[in-house]
Amino acid sequence: MPIPDARLRQISARFAELEARLASGQLEGKDFVAASRDFSELEPVAKLAEEVMAMRAELASLAELDDPEMRELAEEEIERLKSELPEAEHRLSIAMLPRDSADSRSAMLEIRAGTGGDEAALFAGDLYRMYERFAAEQGWRIEPVSMSPSEVGGFKEVVAQVTGNGVFAKLKFESGVHRVQRVPVTESGGRIHTSAATVAVLPEPDEVDVQIEDKDLKIDVYRASGAGGQHVNTTDSAVRITHLPTNTVVTCQDGRSQHKNKEKAMQVLRARLFEAQRDAVQGEEAAARKAMVGSGDRSERIRTYNFPQGRVTDHRINLTLHRLPEVLEGPGLTELVDALIAEDQAKRLAALGE
Secondary structure, three states: OOOOHHHHHHHHHHHHHHHHHHHHOOOOHHHHHHHHHHHHHHHHHHHHHHHHHHHHHHHHHHHOOOOHHHHHHHHHHHHHHHHHHHHHHHHHHHHOOOOOOOOOOOEEEEEEEOOOHHHHHHHHHHHHHHHHHHHHHHOOEEEEEEEEEOOOOOEEEEEEEEEOOOHHHHHHHHOEEEEEEEOOOOOOOOOOEEEEEEEEEEEOOOOOOOOOOHHHEEEEEEOOOOOOHHHOOOOOOEEEEEEOOOOEEEEEOOOOOHHHHHHHHHHHHHHHHHHHHHHHHHOHHHHHHHHHOEOOOOOOEEEEEEOOOOEEEEOOOOEEEOOHHHHHOOOOHHHHHHHHHHHHHHHHHHHHHO
16 A cells, blocks of 8 residues: 555655754764664655655646646656556555664674584584675674584584674574585485584674673683684683573683683673563564564574585575575575565565555
8 A cells, every 4th residue: 555645744854854953963972873873764764755755746747737738748757657656665665664673783693503413513614604705795794703613624503793784684584494405525325414504693782782790690711622723722711601590501712812702702692682682572573573584493494405406495485596506605695685585574564454
């Protein structure tokens, strides 16, 4: 259903008001930050609203022409506007959809080897490199927080911080079980094995979002272990933090210093507690949001990477791409991510119309 002009005028008026307040130079501190955030979020919506209103006004003006000769000359322009207006209105409807407040945030990416032993750990490594390349394509920064290498390569577990604009919005649908089907290097008989790795993407909170009391923490330090060589520390620099009220345990042993490991472990802890807090506060809304394109549950199989057939299938939207190498190299993942976002938007638009 087209958005009424009265609603579009409200959006334009609100945007003009914010613009004037920011230009006045009277806002300071938190007020300025809040107004700047509101302005940047409303700007794309306001521009689309102006575009739609201008097209509607022009169409109405051309339709009212009485002169047959002028009307005939305007017919081509009328047809163009009639074909372009629905698309502009659709873009505006999507821009006006309620946003997840965490969409603009950076995120914590956690990948864990699941069923499949060594092959699962190798696959976890493949996934991490895929996200590294995808992050580079997006202009984001990805930094390991904690790595637990496998003896044969890859990772038993890897946690990384992905920093940039809109990271969570694009990566949130990656949470779930990723399955791989391929012939392992160690398989002499050429049989295809199925292995899995679990991915979790958590929005990164600000310190003010999650209050953690020192008395609620149990902090243990110990000597780091690794796959051997330079990764093994000879000092007690590894850190394990237990949040006693929720029994959430985070370990970090990747850094050389105990201080750095504690800092990184606290980042991960905040992210996990923030996600639990978001789910608790949003309740049914969170459940409905996650149900749109998969639940985000770590036990749900969301995607299969089939090496013999060179394909990737996302089971939530029944999309298969026969470009496995391109997906693992990063660029091909964009098509999957965009399709998941589009499906989510379509379902939310449909829900608004019910």
